[in-house]
Amino acid sequence: DIQLTQSPSSLSASVGDRVTITCRASQTMSNYLNWYQQKPGKAPTLLIYAASSLQSGVPSRFSGSGSGTDFTLTINSLQPEDFGTYYCHQSDKAPRTFGQGTKVEF
Amino acid sequence: QVQLQESGPGLVKPSETLSLTCIVSGGSISPYYWSWIRQPPGKGLEWIGFIYYNGDTLYSPSLRSRVAISVDTSKNQVSLKLNSVSAADTAVYYCAKGGRYSHDAMDVWGQGTTVTVSS
Numbered sequence: 067d068i069q070l071t072q073s074p075s076s077l078s079a080s081v082g083d084r085v086t087i088t089c090r091a092s093q094t095m096s097n098y099l100n101w102y103q104q105k106p107g108k109a110p111t112l113l114i115y116a117a118s119s120l121q122s123g124v125p126s127r128f129s130g131s132g133s134g135t136d137f138t139l140t141i142n143s144l145q146p147e148d149f150g151t152y153y154c155h156q157s158d159k160a161p162r163t164f165g166q167g168t169k170v171e172f
Numbered sequence: 173q174v175q176l177q178e179s180g181p182g183l184v185k186p187s188e189t190l191s192l193t194c195i196v197s198g199g200s201i202s203p204y205y206w207s208w209i210r211q212p213p214g215k216g217l218e219w220i221g222f223i224y225y226n227g228d229t230l231y232s233p234s235l236r237s238r239v240a241i242s243v244d245t246s247k248n249q250v251s252l253k254l255n256s257v258s259a260a261d262t263a264v265y266y267c268a269k270g271g272r273y274s275h276d277a278m279d280v281w282g283q284g285t286t287v288t289v290s291s
Binding site for chain 2: 067111112153161164
């Protein structure tokens with residue numbers, strides 16, 4: 067199985083900050099790495115797919131990068147509505163797996 | 173716009189079978205992949221498995237012996253059955269739409285349904 071380890075597990079930031087979340091895979095993988103945002107009591111929503119492609123309707127302050135074993139989600143100019151928990155997810159190999167999540171707080 | 177709605181019993185007794193349905197509206201079951209994911213209270217996301225519109229399935233190894241996902245294209249719905257449940261299966265269960273290819277991300281999610289396993 068591909069294990070995904072996110073860092074940090076939580077962070078506190080301010081409006082306007084640049085936030086970076088890292089997802090490290092336990093083995094080299096193709097760029098089938100996706101990022102989701104989840105708010106309390108709600109279903110996750112897709113932000114980034116295939117490592118760096120922005121999902122339709124997602125603000126351009128969100129971006130993804132990386133390859134191999136190291137992937138990054140960046141939020142430029144953090145907005146109040148960006149609080150929540152972020153998960154990376156690999157759809158490269160079976161079984162599909164998720165990172166443990168990164169909680170973004172203000 | 174495709175929308176997903178999960179439904180099923182909110183309470184299941186230990187050792188019994190959990191059965192959930194995901195109704196797909198605003199779009200067709202084909203030619204997409206459909207996944208089930210669960211989230212125990214206060215914890216992260218766990219992938220259960222997926223089904224292609226033609227019935228091909230892939231399951232998590234940790235649940236494979238107890239899980240079955242099926243699709244009914246005539247009713248535009250996807251179903252999940254998990255047998256021999258225990259308290260560890262208590263979670264919010266989500267269905268999600270994938271793409272035309274197995275590697276595609278899950279771009280539409282249902283709101284989730286809470287299942288508690290308790291006597």
